[in-house]
Amino acid sequence: MPLRERLGHAIAGFGQNLVYNVLTLFLLVYLYEDLKLSSRGIATLTVVLTVVRIWDAVNDVVIGLLIDRTRTRWGTFRPYPVITALPIAILTTVLFAIPAPADRSGETRAIILVAIAYLLWDMVYTASDVPFWSLTSVMTSDEGERTKIVARARIAAMLALATMTLGGPWLGSTIGWTWTAGLISFLGMALFTLASLLTRERVPHNPNPIPFREALRHIATNYPLHRVLGSMILGFGSTIFAVGGAVIAVVVFGDVTAFTVLGGALIGGMITGLLISPPILQHTTRRLALIGANLFGAVVFLALWLIGYASMTVVAAGLFLVGVSMGVNLVCTTAMIGDSADDTELRTGERTDGSCFAGMTFTTKLNSALATMVFGFAVAYSGYEADNPVTGEMRDVIWLACTILPAVSGVLSVLPLFGYSVDESTMADRLRAARAERAERAERAAPVDLPD
Numbered sequence: 001m002p003l004r005e006r007l008g009h010a011i012a013g014f015g016q017n018l019v020y021n022v023l024t025l026f027l028l029v030y031l032y033e034d035l036k037l038s039s040r041g042i043a044t045l046t047v048v049l050t051v052v053r054i055w056d057a058v059n060d061v062v063i064g065l066l067i068d069r070t071r072t073r074w075g076t077f078r079p080y081p082v083i084t085a086l087p088i089a090i091l092t093t094v095l096f097a098i099p100a101p102a103d104r105s106g107e108t109r110a111i112i113l114v115a116i117a118y119l120l121w122d123m124v125y126t127a128s129d130v131p132f133w134s135l136t137s138v139m140t141s142d143e144g145e146r147t148k149i150v151a152r153a154r155i156a157a158m159l160a161l162a163t164m165t166l167g168g169p170w171l172g173s174t175i176g177w178t179w180t181a182g183l184i185s186f187l188g189m190a191l192f193t194l195a196s197l198l199t200r201e202r203v204p205h206n207p208n209p210i211p212f213r214e215a216l217r218h219i220a221t222n223y224p225l226h227r228v229l230g231s232m233i234l235g236f237g238s239t240i241f242a243v244g245g246a247v248i249a250v251v252v253f254g255d256v257t258a259f260t261v262l263g264g265a266l267i268g269g270m271i272t273g274l275l276i277s278p279p280i281l282q283h284t285t286r287r288l289a290l291i292g293a294n295l296f297g298a299v300v301f302l303a304l305w306l307i308g309y310a311s312m313t314v315v316a317a318g319l320f321l322v323g324v325s326m327g328v329n330l331v332c333t334t335a336m337i338g339d340s341a342d343d344t345e346l347r348t349g350e351r352t353d354g355s356c357f358a359g360m361t362f363t364t365k366l367n368s369a370l371a372t373m374v375f376g377f378a379v380a381y382s383g384y385e386a387d388n389p390v391t392g393e394m395r396d397v398i399w400l401a402c403t404i405l406p407a408v409s410g411v412l413s414v415l416p417l418f419g420y421s422v423d424e425s426t427m428a429d430r431l432r433a434a435r436a437e438r439a440e441r442a443e444r445a446a447p448v449d450l451p452d
Contacts, residue, residue, distance in 0.1 A: 001140055006152065008198025009135060012081060013153040015191025016132060017160035019092055020125070022184045024368070025164055025263075027095060029246045029256065030177045031114065032379075035100050039380050041107045046376025048115045053369030056122040060365065061219070063126050064358020067134070068351075069209040075201035076354070077131035077138065082196040084128035085189035089182075091121040096181035122365065129361050132195050134353040137338035138203040141431065143424070147281060150334045151274050154327070158271045160188075165263035169246070169256050203351065210350055218344055218352050225340035225356055227416040228333055229363045235294060235413030236367035237301075237406035238326060241266060241319070243368055244375040248402055251384055252309050252395045265316035266323040273327020280328065285424055286339070290332040291414045297325030298410030305403035309395065322406075334360065339422045346427075346434055374401060 031037060037045060070076050094117050101107040136149045164184070171180045210218075219225070241248065241262075249259035273293070280289055304318045341356045378401035382394040 001145060005139065005199050006149070008194040009139070009149060010152040010156040012132065012192045012195035012198075014156040014160045015188040015194070016128065017157040018164060018188035018191075019088060019185045021161050021164040022168060022181055022188075023092055023095065023121075024242060025161075025246055025259075026168055026172060026177060026180075028244065028372075029172075029250075030096055031098075032247065034177060035098065035107075035110055037107060037110075039383065039385050041111065042376060042385075043380040044108075045111050045114065046373055046380065048111055049118065049376075050369045050373040052115050052119050053122065053365050053372065056119060056126070056365060058362070059123060060126050060130070060358045060362040061355065063123070064130050064355040064361075065212065065215050065219075066354075067127070067130055067358070068215060068354035069212075070354075071209065074196070075138075077134045078196045078199060078201060080127055080131035080196070082193050084124050085193050087124045088121065088128060089185040089189040091117060091124060092185035093178070093182040095121060097178045126358070126361050126365075128192070130354055130358045132192075133334065133337075133357040133360060135195065135199055135201070136334065137341055137353050137357075138201045138351075139199060141203050143427065144278075146338060147278055147331065147335055150338075151278055151331050154330045154334070155271055155274045158267055158274060158327070161270075162264065162267040165245075165267060166260055169260060215350075215352065215355065218348055218350060219355050219359075221347075222340055222344050222352070222356070224343050224420055224422045225337065225359055227420045228336045228340065229359050230416035231290070231294070231413045232333055232360070232363040233366060234415065235329075235409050236370045237374075237409030238297060238322070238329075239367045239371040240375050240402045240406060241322075243371045244379075244402065247375075247379065248398060251379070251382070251390055251398050253312060254390065258312065261312060261316055262319055266319040266326075269320035269323020269325075270327040270330070271323075272320075273324040273329075274331060275327075276324075277328050277331035281331075281335075286332040286336050287417055287420050289328055290336070291417050293325040293328035293332070294410050294413045297322050297329075298407045300325070301403050301407035301410065305400065305407065309399050336420070336422070339424065339427060342427055342431055343422050346430055349434075374405060378402075 031045060032042060035041075067077065067080065070079065072079050095114065098110050098113050098117070101110045133153075136146060136153065139149060140146060168180070171183075175183075209215075245263055245266075246256055246259045249262060250256050253262075277289070300318050300321045304315060304322075307314055307318070309315055337356050337360050338353070341351055341353045344356075345351050375398075378398055382397040384390065384394050384398075
């Protein structure tokens, strides 16, 4: 595979995740602090965002099915990064430009505006994210190269997360969150278009898309996919630090800049996990590596709860170890979802990459919704409001929510994986044989031109 494709896909992932992380890391900070919502407003916003995210997560499957039916001279997935870049940049900026309410009725209007803008953002973002990750399974059919593509893209995503974690608070305090969101979103989406401009699809799709109902049946019978997604959903607790890290820094540690230290430790661990994943997977299966990573992360979260938050150094060390487990998790789950598309091709002769990776986007959003709901209710229950003194009880409630829940969900996340049945060692050979057999059948069935 040419260097320009490997770099192009990774750089596009960096740009996309600059935008994604400015929203996931700092939108709640903007809404809680700049809009100065009351405890009631925070609880209402939590419910609204949860409902919007769950509804949009359901739409992801439909969007994935529609993407799978795309047929252009550029391929099935390559057109979408270019098409979606500008709308995402605009909507991201809008979300950080909601005017602060002057009274309770203004607070309601602000929440409605956030809900509408967020719903539109999420739908367009799905139409960009599903094709981007689907490209990892069609740029090459080589399993080892796919793992490297996924690892590079995930590392690029972590570097974007590091960039926003380290530079976001400073940029937001210097030029404001609205200008920060506008600058990052337009720059990031410009880089994201490289996923369209510099890559190539090599794994062929059927030139004639299958009927919509049959595509739904393929999803319903893709049991390996169901198990991977089930594991991801049950493990949603690990995303609480992602959706609430900046607020955790403010409430528990008293300063949003603490998020730079804690987030940096988490990101460093994730990058380490991404880097060690390819060599680990040379000696074990993705399923076993994923089970081990999830259980390891659960143990570390439990230890963090027992130790407490008195020492930021200890907490940062714990988050680094959590990050290692999350990095391995990201590589394994993404590759296993691609494997489930291969498994569907073996069973049916049709590839459903878009639908499979829409499932990944679905669970990512659902996890974010669940984590936002739990964290938002924890914040509301603790009684925290902007400009009010923070008490020890507030810190304890929030610390409990962001450590014990991830520990429990980490243990639960391994249960669906015990029935995962894809044989990674023989998949590539079986796919080559099946494609050769289909090509031979098509050649035999082709009409023969007889001489006059």
